[in-house]
Amino acid sequence: MIRFENVSVTYDGSAEPTVQGVDFEVPEGELVLLVGPSGVGKSTVLGAVSGLVPHFTGGTLRGRVTVAGRDTRTHKPRELADVVGTVGQDPLAHFVTDTVEDELAYGMESLGLAPDVMRRRVEETLDLLGLSDLRARPIATLSGGQQQRVAIGSVLTPHPRVLVLDEPTSALDPAAAEEVLAVLQRLVHDLGTTVLLAEHRLERVIQYADQVALLPAPGEPPVLGTPADIMAVSPVYPPVVALGRLANWTPLPLTVRDARRRASALRQQLDERTSIPTKGRGELRDQPQTTRTRPQSAPPTPLGTPTPRRWFRRTPQPPTTTPTSPHAAETQALSIRRAHIHALRHIDLTITPGETIALMGRNGAGKSTLLSALVGLVEPTAGSVRTGGAVPHRTPPRDLVRKVGLVPQEPRDLLYADTVAGECDAADRDASAAPGTCRALVTELLPGVTDDIHPRDLSEGQRLALALAVVLTARPPLLLLDEPTRGLDYAAKARLVTVLRGLAAEGHAIVLATHDVELAAELADRVVLLAEGEIIADGPTADVVVSSPSFAPQVTKILAPQQWLTVTQVRQALS
Numbered sequence: 001m002i003r004f005e006n007v008s009v010t011y012d013g014s015a016e017p018t019v020q021g022v023d024f025e026v027p028e029g030e031l032v033l034l035v036g037p038s039g040v041g042k043s044t045v046l047g048a049v050s051g052l053v054p055h056f057t058g059g060t061l062r063g064r065v066t067v068a069g070r071d072t073r074t075h076k077p078r079e080l081a082d083v084v085g086t087v088g089q090d091p092l093a094h095f096v097t098d099t100v101e102d103e104l105a106y107g108m109e110s111l112g113l114a115p116d117v118m119r120r121r122v123e124e125t126l127d128l129l130g131l132s133d134l135r136a137r138p139i140a141t142l143s144g145g146q147q148q149r150v151a152i153g154s155v156l157t158p159h160p161r162v163l164v165l166d167e168p169t170s171a172l173d174p175a176a177a178e179e180v181l182a183v184l185q186r187l188v189h190d191l192g193t194t195v196l197l198a199e200h201r202l203e204r205v206i207q208y209a210d211q212v213a214l215l216p217a218p219g220e221p222p223v224l225g226t227p228a229d230i231m232a233v234s235p236v237y238p239p240v241v242a243l244g245r246l247a248n249w250t251p252l253p254l255t256v257r258d259a260r261r262r263a264s265a266l267r268q269q270l271d272e273r274t275s276i277p278t279k280g281r282g283e284l285r286d287q288p289q290t291t292r293t294r295p296q297s298a299p300p301t302p303l304g305t306p307t308p309r310r311w312f313r314r315t316p317q318p319p320t321t322t323p324t325s326p327h328a329a330e331t332q333a334l335s336i337r338r339a340h341i342h343a344l345r346h347i348d349l350t351i352t353p354g355e356t357i358a359l360m361g362r363n364g365a366g367k368s369t370l371l372s373a374l375v376g377l378v379e380p381t382a383g384s385v386r387t388g389g390a391v392p393h394r395t396p397p398r399d400l401v402r403k404v405g406l407v408p409q410e411p412r413d414l415l416y417a418d419t420v421a422g423e424c425d426a427a428d429r430d431a432s433a434a435p436g437t438c439r440a441l442v443t444e445l446l447p448g449v450t451d452d453i454h455p456r457d458l459s460e461g462q463r464l465a466l467a468l469a470v471v472l473t474a475r476p477p478l479l480l481l482d483e484p485t486r487g488l489d490y491a492a493k494a495r496l497v498t499v500l501r502g503l504a505a506e507g508h509a510i511v512l513a514t515h516d517v518e519l520a521a522e523l524a525d526r527v528v529l530l531a532e533g534e535i536i537a538d539g540p541t542a543d544v545v546v547s548s549p550s551f552a553p554q555v556t557k558i559l560a561p562q563q564w565l566t567v568t569q570v571r572q573a574l575s
Contacts, residue, residue, distance in 0.1 A: 001162060001194040002026035002049055007063035009044050009053055011457070018044050021221030022063070024213060028161075029192040031184065031208055033199065033227070035236055036215030038461040038489045039448070042198040043089065045215070045222075046164050049196060050086040051077040067162055082111055085155030086164045089460040089487060091147040091171075092410070100142075100150050101126075101135045107158045118157075125153045128183050130176065141338070144171040144409050144483065145363030145515070152180060156187075163187070165197045167460065169204050170486045171409070173362045173515045174550045177204050184208065200461070200489050203238035203518065203554050206231070207255045218448075227254055236489050239518055239554040242567045246574070259558040266570075267559055273573045328353050328478040328509035329374050329404070333383035336369055336533075343369040345533045346383070351509050353477065356500065358520035358541070359513040360551055361530035367513035368409065370530070371480045374511070375406045387478060405476030409483050411467035412455070420458075421451035423470060431474035441469035445495050461487025465496070472499065478509045485516045497523050521545060521553040521565035541565065 008020035019041035026032045034042050047053035051072045054061045065072045068083045085107075088094060097103045104125055108118045126132045129149045134142065139150060148171040155163065163184070169177035185208055187193040199205045206212075212230040214223045223230065228251050231241045240259050244252040247266050253259040327350055334347040344366045351357060359367040372378040373385050376392030385392060388403035395403075407414070417423040424438035431437070442449060445465040455463055464487055471479070479500075485493050493516075500510055500523060514520060520527055520541060527544040529537035529551070537544050542563050545551045555564050564570055 001028040001068060002196060003064075003066045004045075004048075005064040005066075007045075007048060007061065007065055009041070009048065009059055009061050011057070011059035014059075017219055018059075019215070020219050022048075024222060024224045026194055026196055026211075028194050029188060030210040031188045031195040031197060032211045032213055033197050033202075033205060033209035034213050034215065034222075035199070035202065035230070035234060036222075036489075037217070037236060038200070038465075038487065038492050039446075039459050040215040040218050040220075042215060043166055043459060046086070046166050046196060046198055048072060049162070049164050050084050051075060051080050052086070081107070082158070083160060084162045084164060085158065085160035087151050087155055087166065087168055089166045089170070090410070091144075091151035094151045094154070095139050095147075098138055098140075099135075100131060100137055100139060103139060103150055103154050104157050107154055111158055113158070121157045121159070125157050128156070128179075129153045130179055141341070143364040143368060145173060145176060148172055149176065149180065149363075156183070159191075161194060163193055163195045163197075165195065165199075167199055167487060168197065169199060169201060171363075171483060171515070173360075174204075174517060176363055177201075177515075181205060181208055200236075200485075200487065201238075201516070202236065203240060206238060206241075228252060236491070238490075239567055240558065243555060243558060243570065246567060246571055256554055256557045259554075263558050267562060270559065270562060270564065270570065270573055326353075327351060327386075327388075329385070329387045329511075331370075331373070331383065331385045334370075334373060334380055334385050335382040336366075336373060336378055337381040338369075342533050344373070347533075347535060349528065349535070349538075351478065351511060353507045353509050354504055355525050356504050356510040356523055357512070358524035358527045359511060359530060360515070360517075360520060360527055361536075363515075365530040366533040367530055368482055369533075371406060371482055371511065371513055374478070374480060375404050376400055401474070401476075403476065404478040404480065405471045405474055406480045407464070407468050407471050407482065407484060409486070411460075411464040414467040414470055415455040415463065418454060419452050420449060420455065420466065423455060423466060424451075424473075427470040427473040433473050438469055438473040441472050441499070442466060444499060445469055445492065459487060461489070461492060464488065465492060468496070472503070475503070475508070477507070478511070479503065480511050480513075482513045483516075484512060484514065485519050493519065517545065517551050517553045518566075520551070521556070522568070527551075 003025050004022045007022040008017045010017045022045060034045060036042055044053055048065045049067055055076050067080060070080060095103055097106050101122060104122045105118050126135055131149060152168055169180060184195055188195055206227050209227050211224060212227050214230050214234050231237050231252055240256060241252050249262050329351040331347050331349045334344055336344040361367060369378060374387055376395060379393045390403060392400055415423055417426055424442060427438040428435050446462055455466060504510055524541045527541050528535055529544060542565060546556055546563050553565055555566055
């Protein structure tokens with residue numbers, strides 16, 4: 001169905017090809033997973049299937065890509081629209097209408113399908129993706145994860161023969177991700193749809209793949225094989241594979257079920273250990289941890305944050321002053337209502353310097369709204385919110401930047417320079433930091449990214465890491481991150497965890513709104529679980545996630561009833 005014949009792509013201004021030597025075939029009715037570190041060209045390979053590369057992106061494509069017999073060099077994206085459905089990393093760039101139902105119908109209208117066919121398919125897709133209650137909602141009012149499901153649904157309704165999906169579950173909660181992947185599996189098995197999918201959260205998708213295509217490094221040709229064969233040699237792999245490698249299981253397990261069947265001896269070995277894992281920090285202690293010891297020193301110098309188009313304009317740091325509150329932030333009976341929707345209800349939350357909190361919950365539970373309230377973008381309908389002793393929505397930006405920094409879901413809103421070097425220089429100036437401070441963070445988070453590259457030429461995950469480096473340059477005492485691992489591979493995520501642990505050890509408070517249960521297990525001291533705008537659980541990481549089938553990490557599911565959260569903990573115990 002999809003055939004790559006010695007394909008290479010070189011973008012204008014680049015000396016080396018982004019991808020080269022791509023030569024493999026995706027058979028009809030199979031799901032092929034494209035994996036590899038961030039920035040190796042996965043999105044470029046996907047774009048070559050839909051014709052976006054090079055017709056939209058520019059550059060030079062050598063070799064040949066055919067889809068259902070059509071050569072993408074001679075067929076533009078509109079001439080492939082009846083065969084290929086594409087969902088990119090950014091759902092907002094995908095939408096052309098205002099409401100959910102209109103968006104689901106738009107592609108079929110463009111293809112001239114009959115109204116009764118359109119109506120039936122819209123209803124089917126609403127049910128498949130759990131969007132029935134949102135059918136009349138304006139897309140602009142949806143959460144990021146809900147928008148992702150609408151974007152996927154809009155390409156499903158025309159019933160294309162090929163689906164090309166770039167990070168389709170990155171903004172979805174675990175339950176919603178399972179629903180989407182189950183839909184894709186039904187399309188593959190029941191309708192013979194061909195799916196080419198790129199995804200960094202391999203723990204979610206590896207068990208659904210018929211084949212895996214590994215892009216090992218920029219410019220290197222892909223390696224195609226079965227999931228088990230590729231995971232044995234891949235530089236990126238999910239926790240279940242990491243645990244299998246640690247325990248020397250052969251063949252490597254790809255699912256929690258397979259791993260549990262082999263884990264009896266490992267559980268017994270761990271049960272003989274006297275140490276008990278801490279709550280999500282990857283360390284071991286002799287006694288269970290119930291509270292976290294926090295640094296008693298004063299927080300580091302509070303510096304800038306993005307602000308409204310209050311939060312993407314960087315502001316120079318004002319002189320340092322002593323914090324007016326012992327808490328990094330606190331809310332009391334906080335409620336926020338948007339139109340007829342209660343986004344938050346009676347939220348009581350205290351955030352202490354030095355602790356790391358993971359906000360978790362279904363899409364639309366209110367996580368991003370709570371972050372917006374903490375940074376002053378949203379005014380409470382009732383109750384109060386204070387950040388570093390100040391009321392954020394009433395605090396001038398020049399004062400607020402001394403207390404809080406936000407990295408939003410859309411990192412491009414923070415990036416306006418023409419090069420990475422320009423972004424770093426601006427960040428250093430705005431934060432009154434030593435020259436090279438931001439560049440050092442970029443090197444730590446994104447090794448190999450050069451100064452002269454344009455931020456728009458980075459992958460979604462690389463742009464997010466650059467935006468994070470820009471905000472971290474200011475070292476704000478309260479750091480808010482909305483889906484910080486979206487688009488990051490496991491190595492990049494590990495580097496991010498190292499940076500954030502260092503900040504927490506220095507007294508920074510960190511709040512993560514995330515669907516990444518593995519990140520929460522690795523990093524968070526505390527998990528706050530939201531549902532329908534209310535806090536339904538708040539406690540140490542292990543206490544909350546172990547009792548939740550949806551939000552438990554893979555290692556916990558494999559080694560239950562023991563309360564291990566990460567491979568790091570298991571490795572330390574065994575050593």
